[in-house]
Structure formats: structure tokens, C-alpha cells
Amino acid sequence: MITGPRPRALTRMVGALAITQTAGYGVLYYAFSVFIPPMSRDLDAGVAQLTGAITLSVLVSGMVAPAVGRWLDRRGARGLMTAGSLLGAAAVLAWSQVRSVAQLYLVCAVLGVASAAVLYEAAFAVIVAWFGPERRARALLAVAVVAGFASTVFLPLTGFLVDRYGWRQALVVLAVLYALVAVPLHALTVRDRRGPAHVRRGEIVGAALRERPFWLLAAGFLSQTGAVSVMGVLLVTYLIALGHPPVFAASVAGLLGVLSVTGRLVTTGLQARWRTAMVTAVMFGLQGLAAVLLPLAGRSAAGAVAAVVLFGLGFGVATIARPALVADRYGTAAYASLSGALALPITVAKAVAPLAAAGIAEVAGFPAVMGAVAAACALGALALVAYDRQGNAGGARAP
Incomplete structure (x- = not known):
């Protein structure tokens, strides 16, 4: 049984999360592989060095996940996911300006923090908070099915942008696109639901x-x-x-x-x-x-x-x-x-x-x-x- 906002508002929230997860995984994770060849030439770095940057991003997201979880339980998701979207877009924009592998690693560390705040862990916490067991599975499935096409959408899109504009300008476009999609959807549709105050x-x-x-x-x-x-x-x-x-x-x-x-x-x-x-x-x-x-x-x-x-x-x-x-x-x-x-x-x-x-x-x-x-x-x-x-x-x- 769903409590709180009307079912229509929760349906809009699930739809918005499906879109932001698709864009988030596409821009903050999957697109990286497309940038490896041009970055390797411009930064004079090997594939292993560059791959280590996205590995660092994944590790950082895992390291901050417990803190993100505690925040979500205590304060809700709207502010965190909105701020995470802004941070992710800013990191992608900064990525377009890196001149060394060290700078790339720093940017990817920030991407890891943003990813922990906006991707599946946070989105699913919102769904679990608002949906009872009988409808939870459908809501989780709706988000996961749509987001499952993130690589299908964003790998060719990123490849086109790199081919047309170069890798740095492509990152600028992706940063703007992600900000325009994720920030307003998180800010306007995500509903906060904190747990009972007496629960330890x-x-x-x-x-x-x-x-x-x-x-x-x-x-x-x-x-x-x-x-x-x-x-x-x-x-x-x-x-x-x-x-x-x-x-x-x-x-x-x-x-x-x-x-x-x-x-x-x-x-x-x-x-x-x-x-x-x-x-x-x-x-x-x-x-x-x-x-x-x-x-x-x-x-x-x-x-x-x-x-x-x-x-x-x-x-x-x-x-x-x-x-x-x-x-x-x-x-x-x-x-x-x-x-x-x-x-x-x-x-x-x-x-x-x-x-x-x-x-x-x-x-x-x-x-x-x-x-x-x-x-x-x-x-x-x-x-x-x-x-x-x-x-x-x-x-x-x-x-």
C-alpha cells in the first residue's frame, strides 16, 4: 500500500528516476570508454593508466556509500540527489579541461562521490521508502529496465559527439545535457521521506x-x-x-x-x-x-x-x-x-x-x-x- 502523496505523483517520481538513472549511468560511467582513445593521444597516457581513473571513481563511490545511506535515512533524497547532479555535471565539465592524468584522477574521484549520491543506491532508497512490498518490485523494475538501456543510448551518442566535435567539446555537451535532465527532475519530483524519529x-x-x-x-x-x-x-x-x-x-x-x-x-x-x-x-x-x-x-x-x-x-x-x-x-x-x-x-x-x-x-x-x-x-x-x-x-x- 502506498501512503503519502497521491499515486500519480509517485508514478511521476518513478518515471523521473528512470530518466535520471539512464542519463546518470550513461554520462557518469559508460561514456568513459569512448573517451579513452582520444584522451590517450592528447594526455600521452596508456590505456591502463586511463582505465585506472574510472576504477578510482567506482572505488570512491563504494567508499562513500555508507555515509550516503545514513544521510538518505535521516534527511531524505531530494537535496542530496539534486546536489549530486550538480556535482556530477560540474565534474564532467572539469573533465573536459584536464591536461594531465593526475587531473583526470582527481576529476574521477569527484565523479565517484557524485555517482554515490545519484545512481541506483540513492534512487532505490527513494522507491523503498515510498512503496509497499506489493508495488515495490514493479517500481524497481521500471527504473532498472529503462536504465538498462543507458549504454545502448549513450555509447553511440558519445561516439557521435566525439567524432563531430572532439572529446573535450563532447564532454561539455554531455555535462550540460546531464545538468538539464537530472537537476530539475531530482529537485522537482523526488519526495523526501525520513524514517520515524524514534527508530535507532x-x-x-x-x-x-x-x-x-x-x-x-x-x-x-x-x-x-x-x-x-x-x-x-x-x-x-x-x-x-x-x-x-x-x-x-x-x-x-x-x-x-x-x-x-x-x-x-x-x-x-x-x-x-x-x-x-x-x-x-x-x-x-x-x-x-x-x-x-x-x-x-x-x-x-x-x-x-x-x-x-x-x-x-x-x-x-x-x-x-x-x-x-x-x-x-x-x-x-x-x-x-x-x-x-x-x-x-x-x-x-x-x-x-x-x-x-x-x-x-x-x-x-x-x-x-x-x-x-x-x-x-x-x-x-x-x-x-x-x-x-x-x-x-x-x-x-x-x-
């Missing part, structure tokens, strides 16, 4: 951190996020190593974005009949199977497509499963604080896993990397199965 959120978080189920959730999503991050970064390279042409490899890897939307739709539908943790565990298991199949059947075009399709179905499942599981077990009073606590290790895994996998590939080859990906997905599935068995016994739910 620190005690809720502390109790959760002492519980085994919380750490099972952390282990499950950390393992799968690392696996997904590795596939997102190295899949094209591995498909080429298997003998496929670069255009085919890029096209097949591009299926991951579309399939992530499909997987989110399927998962949300299955949640109406089965428990979220078990549905998510099955999806993680299928991803592990896909990672095993890729070295075995990936040299053929059909085998490569089949493995990528199977893996892609679980590509975005964690995005909607994690907020649902946290809110269902612990309630909504300290949701953002708990979500921020979970986000820190999970975001670190997202940032570090591709670097570790690249090292494994150099030493032991890509089949070993796929083995590690499969093991991580299996570990994530097993952790969620164990969580489901304990979760049914009750938890630290807050009012």
Missing part, C-alpha cells in the same frame, strides 16, 4: 552486521558482481581470442545490455510465485553454467551466442534483487544505511575483479578466468540458498 538506525545496522544472513547476502552479491564485472570488461577480448572477428565479438557482447533487461523482467515475474532469493540463486547458477560453456563451445558462432545469452539473462538481476531482499528482511527504516553498508564491499569487487582477472588471463589464460567466473557465480548462488534457509526463520526487521 545504528542499532538496526549493528544488529544486521552481527547476523549471518547479512554476510550471506554480502557474499552472494559480491561474488556475482565480481563475475559480471569481469565479463563486462573482458568478454570482447576473450571472444576475439577464441577466433571471432572483432565486429562479431563486439556485437555479441552488446547483447548483455539487452539481455539484462530481459532477465530483470523474467526475475520480477518469477518473484510473484517463488521467493526472491531462490529465483536469484537460480539465475546466478545459470551464469556459472554459461561461463563453463564458453570455453567449451565458444569457438563456434552459435556456441558463443548461446553462452552469452545464458550469462546475459542474469546480468542485471542483482540490481533489483538486492534492494528487495534487504527491504523484505530488515524493513525500510534503515534501508539506505544497510544498502550503503552492503554497497561498499560489492563496489570494491566490481572495481578490482577485472584487474585480477586480467592478471589471471596473462598467467593462466582465459579458460582459467572463465573457471573463476563460474566459481564466483556458484558461490553467489550457494550463499543466497543459505540466506533463504536462514531468512525464513526471521530477522531484524524494523518498523
Whole structure:
């Protein structure tokens, strides 16, 4: 049951968040890859140096996530998301003026702070605060499905802007575009909803951190996020190593974005009949199977497509499963604080896993990397199965 503003106002808020998440991920994260080649020439820097900058951004966003979560629980999201939008646009504008790798790293650190304030963690905290369990899944899905097309929209758009105007002017255009989209939508549509004043959120978080189920959730999503991050970064390279042409490899890897939307739709539908943790565990298991199949059947075009399709179905499942599981077990009073606590290790895994996998590939080859990906997905599935068995016994739910 929805309380507070009329359903129409909340529907507008969900629509606005879907738009700002698409623009946010497109400008603050996905666009970076398009700028690597021209920045490499202008800044006289290697690809590894430049990639380290976006890794830093991801790490910073994870480091500030707990503080952002506490702010959201205590003061609401409107002011924070509006300020984060302004900070993100300003950082992108500053990015257009960098003259050294050190300056780029500084800008990306600021981007990390802005990302923590405006992307999924903050947006989902708003939805969890306003929507009851029966409508929460649809609202989360609506935002995640639209935002799932961020790379599909912004990678070609950014490529066009770079080709037409150069990378520095392209960043100026993206900064202005993001500011015009995100700042007014966050300021005008996001509704603040603070938790009850009598609730001691620190005690809720502390109790959760002492519980085994919380750490099972952390282990499950950390393992799968690392696996997904590795596939997102190295899949094209591995498909080429298997003998496929670069255009085919890029096209097949591009299926991951579309399939992530499909997987989110399927998962949300299955949640109406089965428990979220078990549905998510099955999806993680299928991803592990896909990672095993890729070295075995990936040299053929059909085998490569089949493995990528199977893996892609679980590509975005964690995005909607994690907020649902946290809110269902612990309630909504300290949701953002708990979500921020979970986000820190999970975001670190997202940032570090591709670097570790690249090292494994150099030493032991890509089949070993796929083995590690499969093991991580299996570990994530097993952790969620164990969580489901304990979760049914009750938890630290807050009012």
C-alpha cells in the first residue's frame, strides 16, 4: 500500500528516476570508454593508466556509500540527489579541461562521490521508502529496465559527439545535457521521506552486521558482481581470442545490455510465485553454467551466442534483487544505511575483479578466468540458498 502523496505523483517520481538513472549511468560511467582513445593521444597516457581513473571513481563511490545511506535515512533524497547532479555535471565539465592524468584522477574521484549520491543506491532508497512490498518490485523494475538501456543510448551518442566535435567539446555537451535532465527532475519530483524519529538506525545496522544472513547476502552479491564485472570488461577480448572477428565479438557482447533487461523482467515475474532469493540463486547458477560453456563451445558462432545469452539473462538481476531482499528482511527504516553498508564491499569487487582477472588471463589464460567466473557465480548462488534457509526463520526487521 502506498501512503503519502497521491499515486500519480509517485508514478511521476518513478518515471523521473528512470530518466535520471539512464542519463546518470550513461554520462557518469559508460561514456568513459569512448573517451579513452582520444584522451590517450592528447594526455600521452596508456590505456591502463586511463582505465585506472574510472576504477578510482567506482572505488570512491563504494567508499562513500555508507555515509550516503545514513544521510538518505535521516534527511531524505531530494537535496542530496539534486546536489549530486550538480556535482556530477560540474565534474564532467572539469573533465573536459584536464591536461594531465593526475587531473583526470582527481576529476574521477569527484565523479565517484557524485555517482554515490545519484545512481541506483540513492534512487532505490527513494522507491523503498515510498512503496509497499506489493508495488515495490514493479517500481524497481521500471527504473532498472529503462536504465538498462543507458549504454545502448549513450555509447553511440558519445561516439557521435566525439567524432563531430572532439572529446573535450563532447564532454561539455554531455555535462550540460546531464545538468538539464537530472537537476530539475531530482529537485522537482523526488519526495523526501525520513524514517520515524524514534527508530535507532545504528542499532538496526549493528544488529544486521552481527547476523549471518547479512554476510550471506554480502557474499552472494559480491561474488556475482565480481563475475559480471569481469565479463563486462573482458568478454570482447576473450571472444576475439577464441577466433571471432572483432565486429562479431563486439556485437555479441552488446547483447548483455539487452539481455539484462530481459532477465530483470523474467526475475520480477518469477518473484510473484517463488521467493526472491531462490529465483536469484537460480539465475546466478545459470551464469556459472554459461561461463563453463564458453570455453567449451565458444569457438563456434552459435556456441558463443548461446553462452552469452545464458550469462546475459542474469546480468542485471542483482540490481533489483538486492534492494528487495534487504527491504523484505530488515524493513525500510534503515534501508539506505544497510544498502550503503552492503554497497561498499560489492563496489570494491566490481572495481578490482577485472584487474585480477586480467592478471589471471596473462598467467593462466582465459579458460582459467572463465573457471573463476563460474566459481564466483556458484558461490553467489550457494550463499543466497543459505540466506533463504536462514531468512525464513526471521530477522531484524524494523518498523
